[in-house]
Amino acid sequence: MAILVLGGAGYIGSHTVDRLIENGYDVAVVDNLVTGHRAAVNSQARFYEGDVRDKQFMNDVFDKENIEGVIHFAAFSVVPESMEKPLKYFDNNTGGMISLLEVMHDHDVKKIVFSSTAATYGEPKQIPIKETDPQVPTNPYGESKLAMEKIMHWSDVAYGIKFVALRYFNVAGAKSDGSIGEDHHPETHLVPIILQVAAGERDELTIFGDDYDTPDGTNVRDYVHVVDLADAHILALKYLQAGNDSDAFNLGSSTGFSNKQMLDAARDVTGKPIPAKMGPRRAGDPSTLIAASDKARKILGWKPQFDDVHEIIKTAWNWKQTHPKGYDDRKGNQ
Numbered sequence: 001m002a003i004l005v006l007g008g009a010g011y012i013g014s015h016t017v018d019r020l021i022e023n024g025y026d027v028a029v030v031d032n033l034v035t036g037h038r039a040a041v042n043s044q045a046r047f048y049e050g051d052v053r054d055k056q057f058m059n060d061v062f063d064k065e066n067i068e069g070v071i072h073f074a075a076f077s078v079v080p081e082s083m084e085k086p087l088k089y090f091d092n093n094t095g096g097m098i099s100l101l102e103v104m105h106d107h108d109v110k111k112i113v114f115s116s117t118a119a120t121y122g123e124p125k126q127i128p129i130k131e132t133d134p135q136v137p138t139n140p141y142g143e144s145k146l147a148m149e150k151i152m153h154w155s156d157v158a159y160g161i162k163f164v165a166l167r168y169f170n171v172a173g174a175k176s177d178g179s180i181g182e183d184h185h186p187e188t189h190l191v192p193i194i195l196q197v198a199a200g201e202r203d204e205l206t207i208f209g210d211d212y213d214t215p216d217g218t219n220v221r222d223y224v225h226v227v228d229l230a231d232a233h234i235l236a237l238k239y240l241q242a243g244n245d246s247d248a249f250n251l252g253s254s255t256g257f258s259n260k261q262m263l264d265a266a267r268d269v270t271g272k273p274i275p276a277k278m279g280p281r282r283a284g285d286p287s288t289l290i291a292a293s294d295k296a297r298k299i300l301g302w303k304p305q306f307d308d309v310h311e312i313i314k315t316a317w318n319w320k321q322t323h324p325k326g327y328d329d330r331k332g333n334q
């Protein structure tokens with residue numbers, strides 16, 4: 001039977017498709033390529049271009065494929081854009097989940113692994129953040145994902161569709177051989193932006209705010225390597241295949257790095273000066289996000305291989321240097 005990966009042409013989705021195939025799974029991918037790249041999808045996966053919200057299209061895919069479980073990455077995920085265009089986020093993210101669960105229910109598919117986010121917690125009351133802590137998002141992106149978690153909960157109660165919500169903290173890095181990596185247009189994430197400055201594509205980095213209540217005044221985040229994250233999805237699938245109940249797991253390293261520390265680490269890794277200046281706060285940014293991730297380690301058996309941001313940045317820098325224009329350097333790019 002096949003695993004259907006929605007958003008499998010995106011950054012995290014493409015690494016997960018790759019790891020699924022390396023682990024012998026039969027994989028089908030749905031992606032509308034709104035932010036993803038056809039060239040990022042492992043050639044052993046069957047690819048269907050279309051929108052998760054298009055029920056006719058999704059019904060056709062579910063009719064063609066013998067689907068055991070779904071991994072759902074397909075969403076918009078840019079915090080500042082969500083502050084300006086909240087309805088775009090509720091439409092694609094939350095609306096997409098409703099269509100998907102309807103199609104899954106109609107086809108009797110009972111397992112879903114879902115990309116949730118630390119943004120569902122909002123400004124935490126305590127660090128590290130536990131799965132049981134209050135979820136009070138500070139931006140529409142986080143709110144759209146929290147709504148998706150709740151919709152899955154009620155679909156479990158009503159239809160027995162079991163889910164694992166994986167709440168990622170900050171994802172970075174690339175496959176070690178540099179064959180796939182992060183390529184967003186425009187890029188908004190810290191690590192690839194720092195590396196664009198290192199590569200001379202941008203003049204300087206702007207750090208968004210140095211007046212937060214943190215040791216050096218800049219935001220603190222918890223970075224996890226994309227391949228470690230991909231592996232957690234396989235463990236979550238196995239957890240559901242073993243007949244376990246729906247649950248949520250944080251995925252992070254349990255260590256925080258400030259934006260200034262990330263800049264210093266990237267200067268070390270690249271050997272480049274990477275000019276930077278301070279700018280105003282970015283709307284919707286919580287001050288510190290660090291995961292308690294012992295639950296995923298204990299229950300899913302997750303053992304991240306990358307525990308040092310230098311190593312994570314090194315893999316992203318390798319991808320950047322071998323693909324200066326991202327997937328534009330590859331045949332079949334979208």
Ligand code: NAD
Nearest residue numbers: 007009010011012032033034035036051052074075077171
């Ligand atoms: P991405 O934009 O690279 O990937 C998303 C993929 O989904 C893209 O290929 C896009 O074309 C596709 N897509 C979007 N809407 C679609 C739709 N309606 N129908 C079909 N395909 C659609 O993003 P990413 O960084 O790989 O993130 C993947 C998921 O992980 C997202 O759901 C995001 O919310 C979540 N997440 C990411 C991070 C991070 O640090 N990157 C952190 C927390 C959570």
Ligand code: UDP
Nearest residue numbers: 079188189190193206207208219259282285
């Ligand atoms: N950030 C920054 N300058 C940039 C991009 C990001 O200072 O050009 C900061 C951002 O304000 C946050 C951290 O880097 O404190 C991580 O942001 P990112 O968008 O990578 O991930 P998020 O934490 O929003 O999921």
